[in-house]
Amino acid sequence: MLSEKTLVSVGLFVAGFFSLGEGIIGGREAAAHSRPYMASIQVAEGDRVKHECGGFVVADQWVMTAVHCLPTGANGRKVVLGVHSLSLGEDTKQTFDILELHNHPEFNPDNYDNDIALIKLDRPFNASEAVKVVAFLRAGGVNPDTDAEVETAGWGSLDNLGSRPDTLKEAVIQVVRSTRCQRSDYFGKKFTDNMICAHKLCPDPCDRPHKMEDSCDGDSGGPLLYNGVVVGITSNGGKKCGQIKKPGIYTIISHYTEWLDGIMGLRPDA
The missing domain is CATH 2.40.10.10 (Trypsin-like serine proteases)
Structure with a gap:
């Protein structure tokens, strides 16, 4: 049977392992809107929507992403620009339907070769400090x-x-x-x-x-x-x-x- 001291040590280890203080794997929180080209591709889950994949704005009405994010089509997904927090109602947030999805025709699902796709938004975005194109x-x-x-x-x-x-x-x-x-x-x-x-x-x-x-x-x-x-x-x-x-x-x-x-x-x- 584990001692009280051992249980405390294990608990501290687990708490440290699941710490949300860092991001990605071993990264850090970005300054709010310091990467204004970032896009969140979101899917409906019941009455809510959840982040599924990323993307980035490359032209007036275009977002680049990966084929494996939407291999069978848009299926009602939304593209959200201008957000730092996924849960807060930020004034900078802009939400779009997907007008067109172009998956690379030679994408290979076995090894993810040619994993590149373009999304055309249903309308041009409103450029701001929180939403910009990246080269x-x-x-x-x-x-x-x-x-x-x-x-x-x-x-x-x-x-x-x-x-x-x-x-x-x-x-x-x-x-x-x-x-x-x-x-x-x-x-x-x-x-x-x-x-x-x-x-x-x-x-x-x-x-x-x-x-x-x-x-x-x-x-x-x-x-x-x-x-x-x-x-x-x-x-x-x-x-x-x-x-x-x-x-x-x-x-x-x-x-x-x-x-x-x-x-x-x-x-x-x-």
């Missing part, structure tokens, strides 16, 4: 090298038990060498040339419950930024977040410039 890398642009610091953000799970934050979280992570992510003990052949993998190990001594920073469930569809420009879309990692050999996987946006321009009607020099 994304086009063909010919320079993607981050191994060990480069990149940023990601979202309202995804804080741990592998699905605890979700109410406010936007962010993390600074590092690009992992592609040849490492292609190793059989990482992702093997499922990792393709259309992908970047990234996370960040907590430096020793590490005082965090999670030993690294990483994206997690619910962050999918959100951005990976390098020097303020979106270079990737949060796609897939392992069955669990924050594992050393299962970094987050991000779709390389610059590989899809022609497809994106064709849908949004952008000129090649736009």
Whole structure:
């Protein structure tokens, strides 16, 4: 039978493990509306709606996200812009129906290759300090090298038990060498040339419950930024977040410039 002292120690450990003080996996709360391009894709659940995936505003009426967020269509989902807290009635909040959904035609559900999608909102958004377009890398642009610091953000799970934050979280992570992510003990052949993998190990001594920073469930569809420009879309990692050999996987946006321009009607020099 466990002693009272042992039970107290176990309780403190569990409380620390499930702490909601950090975000994503090992990240932090973003300053309110400091990432005005962020989108929350929400689905009805009874009389309520819940955050399901992320996205980001790339043009007047367009949001970029991941195919695996809406693989079978919009099905009544809403896109919410201009929010920091998912529960508070913020004056900056704008809610949209999905007018069009364009999933990449070569998306592979077996390994999430070509995991990129475009959502056309039912109307243009009202630009403000809380809702703005973000630039994304086009063909010919320079993607981050191994060990480069990149940023990601979202309202995804804080741990592998699905605890979700109410406010936007962010993390600074590092690009992992592609040849490492292609190793059989990482992702093997499922990792393709259309992908970047990234996370960040907590430096020793590490005082965090999670030993690294990483994206997690619910962050999918959100951005990976390098020097303020979106270079990737949060796609897939392992069955669990924050594992050393299962970094987050991000779709390389610059590989899809022609497809994106064709849908949004952008000129090649736009």
